Amino acid sequence: MSGLTIGQVAERTGAATSALRYWEDLGLISSVRTTGNQRRYERATIRRVSFIRAAQRVGLSLEEIGAALSTLPDARTPTATDWARLSRAWRGRLDEQIRRIEKLRDQLDSCIGCGCLSLRTCALNNPSDVLAEHGPGAVLLEP
Amino acid sequence: MSGLTIGQVAERTGAATSALRYWEDLGLISSVRTTGNQRRYERATIRRVSFIRAAQRVGLSLEEIGAALSTLPDARTPTATDWARLSRAWRGRLDEQIRRIEKLRDQLDSCIGCGCLSLRTCALNNPSDVLAEHGPGAVLLEP
DNA sequence: GTCAGAGTTCATGTGACGTTCAAGTAGCGG
DNA sequence: CCGCTACTTGAACGTCACATGAACTCTGAC
Structure with missing residues (x-):
């Protein structure tokens, strides 16, 4: 209940766990850790990961994707409108x-x-x- | 008169010298050496390099390009017809x-x-x- | 003979991960 | 509580097609 494991996020998005860890190193996604130092992801991360994969398919580098993601609001969970704004440029x-x-x-x-x-x-x-x-x-x- | 230097081939084809050395390591092109160990290329190499670059633009890997090049005749200098045959598949x-x-x-x-x-x-x-x-x-x- | 510029090998870096490893952890049945 | 399997960890190395830099040597014009 406290969050999704890396394997669950991988399964739901189609991204490899190695990719998820790599993207986290780059700061594209974030996680909290269990007492045993395992990653746990918020549900909103799935949408974020889906965006990253879609953006890659369009030909953007991870650096560009990170720049786009950094324009999302920090405080609240991004809305459908937020994601649509980013996608329009593709x-x-x-x-x-x-x-x-x-x-x-x-x-x-x-x-x-x-x-x-x-x-x-x-x-x-x-x-x-x-x-x-x-x-x-x-x-x-x-x- | 005894052949083209790596810099001349680079200038005429637009390929970087580092790329030419790399392709030679992979066996895609070949050279003879001077007494001072410098590379000298045949004139036909320019066409070969041009083919490699065009093939890359089409999306082929160097491995695939090497396979294609290996179907060229060993004995004689490839003709326009030889090159056209390879290009048609693109x-x-x-x-x-x-x-x-x-x-x-x-x-x-x-x-x-x-x-x-x-x-x-x-x-x-x-x-x-x-x-x-x-x-x-x-x-x-x-x- | 001098000197710039072009060449040489070798090592290391890049991007975007994938793979492999031993070791640690989670959650389950019994 | 024990054992089992599945999962996860960080670290390290591999991939592809080169780029870059260090340290050195060769070539050719003057």
């Missing part, structure tokens, strides 16, 4: 990812058969116009 | 990546505002039908 991110890959695919179509991989004129080999910009959003195809 | 891969992200985006649209992240019915939170399958092709969004 839309553009996904659109951008799709745009990038589509461009790469189209370039590939125009390149197959020419074998021009090493030439200066090959768009697939020199996609500077597509992927050169750095910063947020480039995580997916520009490591 | 098309479906990119299509699949786009399909995945589009599905995720559509789910996000239907989820924003509901704040249902922790509920069993939320498609974004339970995308088992989209991303559950493992194996090749899942590299991008399923780490």
Whole structure:
């Protein structure tokens, strides 16, 4: 009754226990300890963990996710509106990812058969116009 | 005249010298050494490196790229046709990546505002039908 | 012959965890 | 209270694809 074990949170969210411990080290989630030093999680942690996993799927780094989570209210348990506010920003991110890959695919179509991989004129080999910009959003195809 | 230095290959392909050394450790590319133990690359290496970088952009691991490269003829310098054969398989891969992200985006649209992240019915939170399958092709969004 | 710049090996760091280990803990039946 | 199984702990090491830095050597222009 005093909280969820790490195994229960893992089962309910689909996250590995090793990931949960790692995220706690990074400060993304928190727990209280039993007298025997085991972690116990609040029920609200499940929603928080679900958010983290969804955000990862969208392509955010844990650092970015932590920044987003830090904008949640400290005092009260976050509401559905709080979570929706954070999720809204992902839309553009996904659109951008799709745009990038589509461009790469189209370039590939125009390149197959020419074998021009090493030439200066090959768009697939020199996609500077597509992927050169750095910063947020480039995580997916520009490591 | 006796070959390209690692810096020249890096400049012409856009790959970092550290990456070129790493790929050589893995056997993806090869070099000959000068009397002073410096690497010298054949001109054909530029095309090979370009292929590696393009393949990475498509989402292949270095292991997969190595497998593809090993199907190239050992005896002669690969032709444009050889490279085109390897590139053709990427098309479906990119299509699949786009399909995945589009599905995720559509789910996000239907989820924003509901704040249902922790509920069993939320498609974004339970995308088992989209991303559950493992194996090749899942590299991008399923780490 | 001098000197900058490019090259060398080797060790260590990164991100986001996964795996493995011995040792400790929880909760159950008997 | 004993024993059993399942679970949890921290620490340490592995993964992938490199980046970075230290300390050194080679090359090529002058």
